Amino acid sequence: MGKNILLGITGGIAAYKTAAAASALTKLGHNVLTVMTESACEFITPMTLQSLTGNPVEVEMFSPPERFEVKHISLADRADVTLVAPATGNFIGKLAGGIADDLLSTIIMATRSKVLIAPAMNVNMYQDASLQENLAILEERGYQIIEPESGYLACGYEGSGRMPEAETLVKRVQEHLAVKDLSRFKILITAGPTREPLDPVRFFSNYSSGRMGYALAERAAVRGAEVTLISGPTALDPPPGVRLIGVEQAREMKEIVMEELAGKDAIIMAAAVADYRPADYQEEKIKKQEQELNQVALKENPDILSAVRENKTEEQVLVGFAAESGRILERGRDKFRSKAPDMLVVNDISRSDRGFAAETNAGYILTGDKELELSLRSKIKFAEAVLDEIKELAFQAGG
Ligand code: CTP
Secondary structure, eight states: OOOEEEEEEOSSTTHHHHHHHHHHHHHTTOEEEEEEOTTGGGTSOHHHHHHHHSSOOBOOSSOOOSSSSOHHHHHHHHOSEEEEEEEOHHHHHHHHHTOOOSHHHHHHHHOOSEEEEEEOOOHHHHHOHHHHHHHHHHHHTTOEEOOOEEEEOTTSOEEEEEOOOHHHHHHHHHHHHSOOTTTTOEEEEEESBOOEEEETTEEEOOOOOSHHHHHHHHHHHHTTOEEEEEEOSOSOOOOTTOEEEEOOSHHHHHHHHHHHOTTOSEEEEOOBOOSEEESSOOSSOOOOOSSOOOOOOEEEOOOHHHHHHHHSOSSSEEEEEEEEOSSHHHHHHHHHHHHOOSEEEEEEOSSTTSSTTOSEEEEEEEETTEEEEEEEEEHHHHHHHHHHHHHHHHHHTTO
16 A cells, blocks of 8 residues: 655755656655755756656745645655655754754654655765764664765765665665564575585585575565574675574584574575585595596485474474476475475476576465465565465464
């Protein structure tokens, strides 16, 4: 369901990114109410925002109201979340000092909604002590600061002060609007590949990107869960609010999983654990030889999922992942029976648009009494569906 998003724009060149964010939030079904300061209008016009959001844009403090209502109070009360992007140094100073001398600063003083602030300015201004103190004051009061990124700045400088792209702004707003239906839920997730070393410079591994496990971690955290992510090497950043424990080998992953198992409501094993490792690790780098190297002995790795199944309580929901190709549903059913988790998520890895390194996924969710087909969708949406089913199972298990 769409929410009321109060969007404040102050005078900075980054305002063009805010226009893109306003458009994206509107497309997601939200009602975006824009308030611009007069200096914001030097960079972008109210007409741009009005066209993108389909709502009138407010600038003036004392323009005659269409209906009788105190404008700053009615806007402040309607907001489910407030985003100020870009926020100039001057505007941040005003908020920190309790000055309300225009429509936007007055609304922010009056609103009870969460306020997100996206500073954007020259690197030296951003590093200025008064600005940093003002940001610390705002954080202390419960405002959330969307940290600027480093890079090329419009003023010609390189450094921190660049407002993140629209996509990040949208994500942060969405996080605040998300239903926290998994709060008090503790989830352990494994993700990514494992690496099984052969010698100091070589290892066996697989193509797992970690995306599915990280998407699960991100969505679970956004929905309020306490998430521990145990991950093999990936190129991904840990999602905000998630506790990440990095590992390399399957045996190391198993050890950490067993240490972390107690007290978790759900254990999701999305990692692509290497089934085998080189039997003899060579302390010294293997040299190229005259004859062919045609034997590397492999030894079986421990099955982490089975170890968890044997040690978990009845209330803990254990979720396995199966990467299958061909007759995936049949193979999935077999794996569900043989590995006996509480739920098995079957992925189709036979096509490039799903499974392993893809952005999207499709497959099945199997539980003792249900077979649910998940059509092709983003890994984030796939993760949401998996979490919905886990929540249902956990409630059935008495969680
Ligand atoms: N798994 C595990 N430990 C292993 C191997 C797999 O915990 N040593 C987990 C995976 O994280 C996944 C599930 O078991 O949740 C199934 O993994 P998959 O590789 O599809 O199944 P395998 O049992 O390895 O079967 P196969 O390789 O024959 O498909």
